[in-house]
Amino acid sequence: xxxxxxxxxxxxxxxxxxxxxxxxxxxxxxxxxxxxxxQLHGVFILxxxxxxxxxxxxxxxxxxxxxxxxxxAQNFDGIKTQALLVPVSVALSEAEAFASEQLVENLxxxxxxxxxxxxxxxxxxxxxxxxxxxDARQLFLDVLxxxxxxxxxxxxxxxxxxxxxTMACHSSVRANRRLTLSEMNxxxxxxxxxxxxxxxxxxxxxxxxxxxxxxDKLFLRGR
Numbered sequence: 001x002x003x004x005x006x007x008x009x010x011x012x013x014x015x016x017x018x019x020x021x022x023x024x025x026x027x028x029x030x031x032x033x034x035x036x037x038x039q040l041h042g043v044f045i046l047x048x049x050x051x052x053x054x055x056x057x058x059x060x061x062x063x064x065x066x067x068x069x070x071x072x073a074q075n076f077d078g079i080k081t082q083a084l085l086v087p088v089s090v091a092l093s094e095a096e097a098f099a100s101e102q103l104v105e106n107l108x109x110x111x112x113x114x115x116x117x118x119x120x121x122x123x124x125x126x127x128x129x130x131x132x133x134x135d136a137r138q139l140f141l142d143v144l145x146x147x148x149x150x151x152x153x154x155x156x157x158x159x160x161x162x163x164x165x166t167m168a169c170h171s172s173v174r175a176n177r178r179l180t181l182s183e184m185n186x187x188x189x190x191x192x193x194x195x196x197x198x199x200x201x202x203x204x205x206x207x208x209x210x211x212x213x214x215x216d217k218l219f220l221r222g223r
Contacts, residue, residue: 033192033207036184042177045184052215056207058179058187059172060200065190067168067201069130074164079111082129088136090122092144097122099148106147110163112140134170142166165201 033056034049045056073079092100100107101116111128124140131139146166150159179187191197191206200206216222 031189031192033188036181036188039179039184045179045187047184047188049209051209052211052213054207054209056188056191057200057205058177058184060204061187061191061197061206063168063172064197064200064206065187065194066130066171067165068194068196070128070164070168071161073130074109074160079109080129081108081111081113081126082132083113083126084124084136088124088140089117090124090137090140092120092122094120096144096148100144103144103147107143110143110167112143114140128167131167131171139167139170142170168201 032049034047034054037046037048039058040046040055043058045058047054047056070079097116097118097120100114100122104114107114111126111131112124113126115123115125117123122140124136127134127136127139143163143166146163147159150162198206
């Protein structure tokens with residue numbers, strides 16, 4: 001399973017095969033983003049629905065899904081933690097180490113278990129379970145940096161949203177990651193079930209539709 005996709009990889013009966021036009025048409029209501037055909041340049045997913053062709057920015061889409069999952073978790077049961085098999089030691093400046101000590105409870109709300117181990121070091125013992133496959137050291141450093149930057153200048157809710165967005169960016173599937181058809185279809189299904197999935201956390205579109213008529217026009221068909 002590819003890193004960052006484990007939460008969305010589900011198996012379909014024909015996940016590794018192409019879907020017929022009749023099957024796509026019959027599933028268009030339940031699956032408006034259609035079914036994956038291929039991956040382009042390790043960045044885009046090409047999918048077919050009854051209307052035409054869909055292009056998906058897989059990084060932006062996955063980032064949005066993870067962000068919404070983190071936000072939902074925080075608003076309800078809280079963000080779950082996952083203990084690291086081997087705690088990660090992080091070297092910091094003395095000011096950063098002091099800040100991390102003061103922010104222990106805030107970090108816990110985001111799913112981190114961090115302990116100061118010296119004047120200029122901390123140990124990251126657990127991370128958010130949704131982000132368990134990412135670089136724990138870099139994730140912690142980025143979150144700590146944003147906490148220090150936003151803490152005194154932004155309202156708590158605004159700061160939290162920024163932090164969750166940063167965390168989601170770490171987990172999203174990267175460019176040039178080769179996905180199987182089942183993984184691509186799983187991402188499409190997750191997008192359909194996620195609020196505001198048409199835009200990434202930075203306001204850019206995550207997918208576009210090219211209709212059959214637009215495709216015909218590109219090739220001067222019907223003239």
